[in-house]
Amino acid sequence: MKPHRTTLLMLPAFAMLGCIFLAPLAWFFVHTLLIDSDPSDLRDQLVAVLASRAMLRAIVTTNWISLLVTVTVLLLGYPIAYYLANRRGFRFTLVVFCVIVPYFTSIIVRTYSWMVLLGREGLINQALRDLHLISDPLPLLYNQFSIVIGMTYVLLPYMVLTLFAAMKGIDRNLLLAARGMGASGPMIFRRVYLPLSRHGVISGALIVFILSIGFFITPALMGGPSDVMVAMLIERSVEITLDWPGAAVMSLFLLSVTLLLYAVYYRVTDVRRLMGTV
Amino acid sequence: MNGAPLPDGKGALDLDGLTKRYGEERVVDAVSLGIRAGEFFSLLGPSGSGKTTTLMMIAGFVAPDGGAIRVDGADLTRVPPQRRGLGMVFQNYAIFPHLNVFENVAFPLRARRVTEAELRPRVQAALALVRLERFAERFARQLSGGQQQRVAIARAIVFHPPIVLMDEPLGALDKNLRYDMQVEIKDIQRRLGMTVIYVTHDQEEAVNMSDRLAIMNHGRIEQVGPPGDVYQRPHNAFVARFLGEANLIAGTIDRVHAGEAALRTEDGTLLRGSIDGPLEAGRAAALFVRPEQLALGDGGGENRMHGTVARRSFLGSTVRTQVDSGRGVHLLIDMINAGAMRMPEPGSAVTVSWSPACSRILIG
Incomplete structure (x- = not known):
């Protein structure tokens, strides 16, 4: 088969x-794994690192943490996407702007801005103290709470955009029909809207989870000493303990899990097409 | 219990001065109608005539700016759609893609919290009525257009609504299937004795199915009546043209006498036809007559015009001949296609004649 001439356009990329x-x-x-260390030790190496x-x-x-972030992003993102799918004009543009613009801002800048807000002497603690609501600062930073907040903020646009696309594809006549047949608002949501947006929920959750398990900067900067994620462990092995074979094994593991989840993601989008609800 | 006709007198609908404005435009302008229980009533009109907006106001999806909607005397004007209890068939069927046929039809019953024990036989009876018993487990994407249409109908009637609204339900089907579905819908409506309000722009469909129909134009009702009446006795030129083919011959009223008027055409011919109300001589008017009432030759009646055959078209069971009679008057004559019948060739001079009894003098 002769390759299409436009395929050449992809060559530089x-x-x-x-x-x-x-x-x-x-x-x-x-x-x-194969040159620096003895290939015959590979299996022992794998077991030693992974166990x-x-x-x-x-x-x-x-x-x-990925699960917490996925659930939080979903709970925040679903109402935002619903709002966007049902609005036009200025309000739509405004909300899209608020959701998308941070997406184009450096992740380090966004993480540091949360640290400014959440820190011991940060804006939130200061304000609460000035209002005499608390006497000692709240532990808002360097724990799982701050990791989840920081990652949620970074990952929200992925969820909102995925859900928005799914919701835009829902035929409004189906909702009218459900109302005409006597269904209440909650019933329409539960029996019609939610099932029809479900593939968006699954795709969005998978994307956010996949991105979460590889996260490094936000948990490294905003987490506490015990909140060590796999990506941070890899970085330590490379930078501090200089255990490159160990880092390679961990990377390989993380990469396989990620690819596996991507495979699931593509299956889901395929199923969506089979359902004829795109 | 299913398939039983509704108790008599259920499902009467009254529209009283119903009005909807979008900006300056009155898309529905003071529409008043009394639709009887058990009646098959069509709203017929060109696109933009306000027929669908009227239906959406009856359904409750569009809020009227004025007027009232009453079902069996109860005012529903401000009642939300989910509490109106009306059945509705949408133009594009609106079948839930994530539910199978059974669950689609069961949906209105579940919304009414019908028990599982009662629900199953009722859904099955509704599916039997539209001959889809064997498709209960299928999904919409596995059904043909006609089958999807049946699901939509089963879903609209399963909870025994007194009134079922249908918005161009056959628009997406091909011509042959459309006729079969017309017969089927009409049959179901008769068996269940429900009122059907049917919106369409297809005049053949409306004439075939309706007990009565209303012709709408620019948000107003032009005429209401049984299809035969409206076809034979249109009130104005718009109705005459919209419901079937019409010959309209322009002229001025020459004289009026006892429910009849004589019209003088531009070339001076006098043509007679019946009138509804009083008319004064000298007024501009048009004589209306259906193409199938005209005859070639002078045996058709006392109204006569002369002209040349311009063209002849074969329409299947009928043959349409166009005769040009000078001063822009084109007459259409429809005749039954009776095989070996001899027709005048284009170009030959002919006389066209018809009876004043099937002619009407219309204003505007």
């Missing part, structure tokens, strides 16, 4: 992706 992403990744895995206390704890923490 593919070349760049290959050079700066795939090649280093392959080099890293091959070098650390280590630190790794197990990081896996649990990562999943737990």
Whole structure:
């Protein structure tokens, strides 16, 4: 089969992706696991790293925080997406602006701005103290609470945009029909709107979860000493303990889980097409 | 219990000066109608005539700016749609894609908290009525257009509403299927004895199904009556043209006498026709006559015009001949296509004649 001529247009992008992403990744895995260390030790290495206390704890923490973030983002994002799907004109533009603009701002800037707000001497604690509502500052920063807030803020646009697309695809006549047939508002939501937006919920939740498990900057800056996620553990192995084979094993693990979840994500979007509700 | 006709006298609908404005435009302008219980009533009109807006106000999806809606004497004007208890069939069916046929039809019953034991037989009876018993487990995407239409109908009647509203329900179906569905809908309506308010722009559909119909134009009702009456005795040129083909011959009133008037055409011919109300001589008017009332030759009646055959078109069971009679008068003549019948060739001079009894003099 002759490749389409427009395929050539993709060549620069593919070349760049290959050079700066795939090649280093392959080099890293091959070098650390097969050249620097004895390939016959690979299995022991895998077991040793993945079964280590630190790794197990990081896996649990990562999943737990990702789950908290996914649920929080969903609970915040669903009403926003619903609002957007039912508004036009200035209000629509305003809310889209508020949701999208942070998306284009550096993640480090956004994380530091939350630290300014939540810190021990931060704006929130100061305000509460000036109002004499509290005497000692609340522990708002350097714990799971602050990680979840920071990550939620960063990941919200992904959820809102995914849900918005799903909700825009819902035929308004179906909602009118449900009303005409005597259904109350809550019943229409439960029996019609929610099921019809479900694929959006699943896609959005998967995207947010996938992005969460690889998060580094926000938990590293806003988390406490015990909140170590897998990505942070990898960074420590590379930078501090210089255990590159260990880092490679952990990276490989994280990459496989991510790819697996992406496979699920594509299955979900395929099912959506099969349902004919796109 | 299902399939039983409704108790007599349920499902009468009164519209009283119903009005809807969008900005300056009155899309529905003081529409008043009395629809009897058990009647098949069509709202017929071109797009933008306000027929769908009227239906949406009856359903409760559009709030009227004035007037009242009453069902069996009860004022529903401010009642939200979910409490009106009316059945509705949407133009694009509006079948829930995530529910199978059974659950779609069960939806109105679930909304009314009908018990599971009672729900099953009622859904099955409704599906039997539209001959879809064997499709209960299917989803909309696995059904043909006609089958989806049946699901929408079953869903609209399953809770025994006294009135069912239908918004161009057959618009998306092809021509043959459309006729079958007309017969089927009419049959279900008769069996259940429910009132149907049917919106369409297809005059054939409206004539075929309705007990009575209302012709709408620019938000107003032009004429109400049984299809035959409206077809034979249109009140004005718009109705005459909208419901079927019409010959309208312009002229001025020459004289008026006992429910009849004589019209003088531009070339001086005098044509007679019946009138409804008083008319004064000298007024501009038009003589209306249906193409099938005209005959070639002078045996058709006392109204006569002369002209040349311009063209002939074969329409299946009828043959349409156009005769040009000078001064922009084109007469259409429809004749039954009776095989070996001899028709005049285009270009030949002919006389066209018809009876004053089937002619009407219309103003405007």
